[in-house]
Amino acid sequence: MESSQHRGASPETQKTVRINIYRGDAEGGEFVEYDVPLVEGMVVLDAVLYVQAHISPDLAVRWNCKAAHCGSCGGEVNGRPKLLCKTRVDDYEGEEIRVSPMRAFPLIKDLVTDVSWNYEVARSIPEFKPAEKAPFTMYEEDVERLYEPKRCIECFLCQDVCHVLRSHHKHPAFAGPRFFAKIQSLEMHPMDTGHRTEYLKEGRGGIGFCNITKCCTEVCPEHINITDNSIIPLKERVVGDYYDPAKWLMRKIRGRRNGE
Structure with missing residues (x-):
């Protein structure tokens, strides 16, 4: 030295x-x-x-x-x-x-x-499932909501600043803000038929650990509003799927049938 x-x-x-x-x-x-x-x-x-x-x-x-x-x-x-x-x-x-x-x-x-952990998380995200084969027609307002997360350059500064990873080391159970933005771009794609709320709540995503401090948005060099435009909408989808009484009952029924 x-x-x-x-x-x-x-x-x-x-x-x-x-x-x-x-x-x-x-x-x-x-x-x-x-x-x-x-x-x-x-x-x-x-x-x-x-x-x-x-x-x-x-x-x-x-x-x-x-x-x-x-x-x-x-x-x-x-x-x-x-x-x-x-x-x-x-x-x-x-x-x-x-x-x-x-x-x-x-x-x-x-x-x-060593940032290779991030690429492991990326591979774990349920893939894009198109409703029909490309090319397909999309409205401009649907396209616009996909532009912002696509600006990500994967510097992983948002991952680094997130206290869930930085201080609490929840890497095995938490995907992190970069991948919430990626999931948002899939979930909000008008041609996607995939469902990722189970991944977010009970799987690798772990979005419940996020308490919306907005530190990820603050450090993003591309000025992507990760908190308001990705994390909060995804949390709302999780709440809708898991805590809406009708959807909760249907999930229980489907779960029992799958177990028969």
């Missing part, structure tokens, strides 16, 4: 920014301090990549497009889930900048976490 002080700027550089980056793996680690030349318009990912290129080449960081489209550079800045490529250094003028990996997922090394 390197020492806690590094000087990355040349003597001629007038301005530098001090950035503290978490260095370590699943066994443990610490924040290491680096001084990086300050460039106008610099984002946190720029500073991290400067450290990787000029000071500590073994620094592990995941990134791809550097344009806030791929979602791969998700991490935490001062404990808040952020895309590093979309987080400007000058927003923290006069503050300490601490860059760390997402806490909701297992740490691999430095700023890189």
Whole structure:
């Protein structure tokens, strides 16, 4: 492990920014301090990549497009889930900048976490079941409600900030906000005939754990209103299917018949 002080700027550089980056793996680690030349318009990912290129080449960081489209550079800045490529250094003028990996997922090394659990959840969601074979006709108002969740870039910041995963580690029983948005896009598709309320309440979804803090909506870089437009409508569907007396009775009857 390197020492806690590094000087990355040349003597001629007038301005530098001090950035503290978490260095370590699943066994443990610490924040290491680096001084990086300050460039106008610099984002946190720029500073991290400067450290990787000029000071500590073994620094592990995941990134791809550097344009806030791929979602791969998700991490935490001062404990808040952020895309590093979309987080400007000058927003923290006069503050300490601490860059760390997402806490909701297992740490691999430095700023890189293992997010493969999310893809396991995606595979568990009941698939789209069309009422008829494509192509089919859809009304514009039906299409519009599907646009918003489709903007998701799967950065998993909403998963990282969710206290059910971040603090209570309910990964085996809770799908998380990213996948509630995905389920909403299926449930509200006018051509879908699938039913996912059982998955949401009694299966892998676990939507009952969500207490609607709206933290997932707040961190979404695509400004998807996950809480109001995905989670709340899905909760309403669960309530309708499970607590409407007529539907409850029909489910009991169907259940007894299936067990005969």
